[in-house]
Each structure stands twice: as C-alpha cells, then as structure tokens.
Amino acid sequence: MIPFNAPPVVGNELEYMQSAMASGKLCGDGGFTRLCQQWMEQRFGSKKVLLTPSCTASLEMAALLIDIQPGDEVIMPSYTFVSTANAFVLRGATIVFVDVRSDTLNQDESKIEAAITEKTRAIVPVHYAGVACEMDAIMALAKQYQLWVIEDAAQGMMSCYKGRALGTIGHIGCFSFHETKNYTAGGEGGATLINDAALVERAEIIREKGTNRSQFFRGQVDKYTWRDIGSSYLMADLQAACLWAQLEAAxxxxxxxxxxxxxxxxxxxxxxxxxxxxxxxxxxxxxxxxxxxxxxxxxxxxxxxxxxxxxxxxxxxxxxxxxxxxxxxxxxxxxxxxxxxxxxxxxxxxxxxxxxxxxxxxxxxxxxxxxxxxxx
Ligand SMILES: Cc1ncc(COP(=O)(O)O)c(C=O)c1O
CATH class of the missing domain: 3.90.1150.10 (Aspartate Aminotransferase, domain 1)
Known part of the structure; x- marks a missing residue:
C-alpha cells in the first residue's frame, strides 16, 4: 500500500531526542526549543517565535492575544480546518465566512471588505497548500479598518509572498508541525510568530499559564507571578529535539x-x-x-x-x-x-x-x- 502521507524522517531525530533525554530537561523552553525558535526568527524575520503544542494552540493564543470578546466577528474562509474557527469561537466570536478563489482555494481577497461590520476584529487568511493568500490586499484592508490579521500558515512554512515568509506578514502567524506537515515535532507541534513587537511580552505571559515565568528564567524579575489569563502553550523539549533535526534539513x-x-x-x-x-x-x-x-x-x-x-x-x-x-x-x-x-x-x-x-x-x-x- 502506498500511503497518502508518512511523517518526514531525516535521520538525526533519535540522536537529538536522546540528547534531550540526557540533558535532564524535558519540559518546554529547553535548549532545543531555543535552537528552533532562533532558527525561525533568523530565517523568516519574525520578531519572536514561540514553539507551541500545535497550530491549534497557536491560533488559540492568537485569539487571546488580540482580546477577542463575545460578539466580535472574525473573517475567514469556510474551506479550512476546524481549528481556524474554533480558536475564535472559544472566545465567543462569530465567524464570518467568505468565498474562496477557484484557482488557489484561498479566501477571495475581493470578498472581504463587504463582510466587514463594526463588530469585525480580525481577518484570518489561510494559506491553503502553502500557497500565499493575496496579502497586500488583506493587509491594506486591515489597515483601513484597523483589524488584526492572524495568518493561519499551518501549511505554509518555507513559502513566501513577494519574498516575505508566510506567517510573518500579518500581526501574528501560526505554523503546524503535525505529522502531516512538511516538518514535524514528533507528530504534533506548532509555532506562534509574533510580528508586532508590542505583542511579544503578553504572548510570553499567555503561553506560560498567564505568568511572567519567561522573564524570571531570563533573570529579569526575581520571582514570577500570575499576571494575566493564559494557558500552557509550550512544546516539550523532547519534541523540539525532533523538530530541530528537521529544521537543520529544511x-x-x-x-x-x-x-x-x-x-x-x-x-x-x-x-x-x-x-x-x-x-x-x-x-x-x-x-x-x-x-x-x-x-x-x-x-x-x-x-x-x-x-x-x-x-x-x-x-x-x-x-x-x-x-x-x-x-x-x-x-x-x-x-x-x-x-x-x-x-x-x-x-x-x-x-x-x-x-x-x-x-x-x-x-x-x-x-x-x-x-x-x-x-x-
Ligand atoms: C489550515 C490549518 N489550520 C490549522 C491546523 C491545525 O494544526 P494542528 O494539527 O497543528 O493543530 C491545520 C491542520 O491540519 C490546518 O490544515
């Protein structure tokens, strides 16, 4: 049987995972997490990249970060994975679907403006098959109507739009490292790309259960406390070790x-x-x-x-x-x-x-x- 998909294997995954095991630190934000995050920040040019358990988690983080409230509206294509919508529905938003283009199956940029109301807070372009949405038009609309743009780049790592990496053009971008994607963190995984410097500090807090533990680990504060709402959006370093092998071979x-x-x-x-x-x-x-x-x-x-x-x-x-x-x-x-x-x-x-x-x-x-x- 020729399968539809098999997770990518390049050969160094087990060696790096063994090294993570031997390091005595398996939880999030260990050495392999740092390597992966820095690699993506340098390669793609995002202000801050944070590894997460999945693209689903990254989208949920994004909805928290832009403070989606009950009654807000979020515009996206209907032809997408459930997580694109769920992340915002979990915050009480109403999803406004617009049609896709027949050529790329991406959200039709010419259909977005008519769907904007005074309740609209965000546009979520989904780069289907790793092919870019028409980001210039989407970013211009977002600027005109003061909306957030959250790129669902679950399938888009290593793709570009006019020379810019997908996931780095909107205010926030979300990658998936699920085993069906081009690169995997041992089966599940994701990354949140924070492209707006003003969001970085809060993104770290939301990802660390609503605490400033990241600042504490960097020695910036002498104890960490509960600062905000948040959840546990860290990827285990054992998984980051697997991902690192694949990023080296990207x-x-x-x-x-x-x-x-x-x-x-x-x-x-x-x-x-x-x-x-x-x-x-x-x-x-x-x-x-x-x-x-x-x-x-x-x-x-x-x-x-x-x-x-x-x-x-x-x-x-x-x-x-x-x-x-x-x-x-x-x-x-x-x-x-x-x-x-x-x-x-x-x-x-x-x-x-x-x-x-x-x-x-x-x-x-x-x-x-x-x-x-x-x-x-
Ligand atoms: C467009 C899109 N968004 C989000 C996701 C969710 O990714 P994950 O499985 O990493 O949560 C997927 C997964 O297939 C996807 O295709």
Whole structure:
C-alpha cells in the first residue's frame, strides 16, 4: 500500500531526542526549543517565535492575544480546518465566512471588505497548500479598518509572498508541525510568530499559564507571578529535539518536496491540457513549499471513482475539508457572507495525491501510472 502521507524522517531525530533525554530537561523552553525558535526568527524575520503544542494552540493564543470578546466577528474562509474557527469561537466570536478563489482555494481577497461590520476584529487568511493568500490586499484592508490579521500558515512554512515568509506578514502567524506537515515535532507541534513587537511580552505571559515565568528564567524579575489569563502553550523539549533535526534539513526537505510536486505537475499536464483535470495554480507573487499536490476532477462522482480506482491499486488518496459553514458547528457559530460560488463545488472535486519527503521515486511513478491509466 502506498500511503497518502508518512511523517518526514531525516535521520538525526533519535540522536537529538536522546540528547534531550540526557540533558535532564524535558519540559518546554529547553535548549532545543531555543535552537528552533532562533532558527525561525533568523530565517523568516519574525520578531519572536514561540514553539507551541500545535497550530491549534497557536491560533488559540492568537485569539487571546488580540482580546477577542463575545460578539466580535472574525473573517475567514469556510474551506479550512476546524481549528481556524474554533480558536475564535472559544472566545465567543462569530465567524464570518467568505468565498474562496477557484484557482488557489484561498479566501477571495475581493470578498472581504463587504463582510466587514463594526463588530469585525480580525481577518484570518489561510494559506491553503502553502500557497500565499493575496496579502497586500488583506493587509491594506486591515489597515483601513484597523483589524488584526492572524495568518493561519499551518501549511505554509518555507513559502513566501513577494519574498516575505508566510506567517510573518500579518500581526501574528501560526505554523503546524503535525505529522502531516512538511516538518514535524514528533507528530504534533506548532509555532506562534509574533510580528508586532508590542505583542511579544503578553504572548510570553499567555503561553506560560498567564505568568511572567519567561522573564524570571531570563533573570529579569526575581520571582514570577500570575499576571494575566493564559494557558500552557509550550512544546516539550523532547519534541523540539525532533523538530530541530528537521529544521537543520529544511532546505533538503523543501527541495525534495518541490521535485516531487513538479514531477506530478509535468506528468499530469497533458490531462489538464485535454480538460480532464485541473492542476493547482501558483500566483506569480508566491513561492510555494510543495505542501500538497492536488488535482480537481469534474465533480464528486468522478472523484469517488478515482479514489476507488487508486485504492484498488493500493494507493491512498485523500479529499480535504468539508466546508465549515455547512457543518453543524459552522451553522451554529458562523454565517457565510455573500455567495458560495466556489467553496462547496471546488471542495467536492479536489483530491490530494501522496506527497511526502520519504516518498520513493518508484512509488511516485506507480501513483502517476495508475492515475494515467484511470483516464486512458
Ligand atoms: C489550515 C490549518 N489550520 C490549522 C491546523 C491545525 O494544526 P494542528 O494539527 O497543528 O493543530 C491545520 C491542520 O491540519 C490546518 O490544515
């Protein structure tokens, strides 16, 4: 069976995890956490990067940091993972969904302004498949209406928009190191990128259960106390050790994924030219990280037929999000603004192919030939 995904493994993970075990410090903010955070701050240019247990936790931290209150509204696409919405619903917000663009499946930047009301507090762009949202337009709207921008860059580490790293353009960015992502912290993990210097001190406090323990550990205060609301949003250093092995190999992982992505693209181009499938499109402003390779079929029946065909050939493929606005919690906690022109139809015809760092050339060839034979 060729799996849809396998967590990336580069080889040094166990050595670094053993070293973390031997250090006698396994909790958060140990040596490996510092290495990972500094690497990301330097590479991406964020003011402060804080490792967290998950992107879900990072989004929750962001909602606390911008003080989301009951009745506030937050604008995001409906075509996203539940955590994008849940983080704000947990603070009492109403989610306002807007349609996606058919080319990238990212929130359509031209649909946002009409969804803004006097209750709107934030826009949450989700960089689907590691392909950038149209951030210039989103940041201009945020400035005009004084809104926060929280980038859900769960899939976006190592991608850029006009040369700027995803996750560093909004006021706050959130990465995921779940095992399905390009880099993993042993299965689960995340990072909060604080790009607005004014938020850094409070971000550290919220992450440390509402205390100024980070300042205490740096010797800036002689005892730490309860300062604010907060929770435990630290990643264990054992997990950071695993992540560090992958960050050291980040360029190699990225290049390999891009190679795999391009091979799919080139092999499937003739099918696209015949109008049998639609291939992903990459806006010129975006340098992507090959987080995923998807194709779009004519409709959900065609997609199911292909899923069954591939399964018969022992190849796992996967569709993706069920739009949030048509799910029970989405109906309860949100509303869709404007017309759902693309969200539902595009989500019903999208299919993801196996793409992971350790996918062998032979297995990729098998995926491609099975797919081509379906259309033959
Ligand atoms: C767009 C998006 N946001 C948030 C998340 C949540 O990430 P995590 O599993 O690290 O909490 C995911 C996970 O798949 C995601 O795809």
């Amino acid at each position: 360029e190699r992982i990225n290049q390999q994924r891009l190679r795999l992505w391009q091979r799919y693209y080139d092999a499937l181009q003739p099918l696209a030219a015949q109008g049998r499938i639609t291939l992903p499109s990459l806006p010129a402003a975006c340098e992507h990280n090959a987080h995923m390779f998807y194709i779009k079929l004519r409709d959900s029946d065609d997609r199911q037929a292909l899923i069954d065909w591939m399964k018969e050939a022992e190849i796992m493929t996967a569709f993706h999000y069920i739009p949030l606005h048509s799910s029970p919690a989405g109906e309860q906690f949100g509303r869709f603004h404007g017309e759902d022109r693309y969200t539902t139809v595009e989500s019903e015809r999208l299919l993801r192919l196996p793409l992971f760092y350790n996918l062998t050339d032979n297995n990729q060839k098998t995926v491609i030939s099975s797919l081509l034979s379906f259309f033959a």
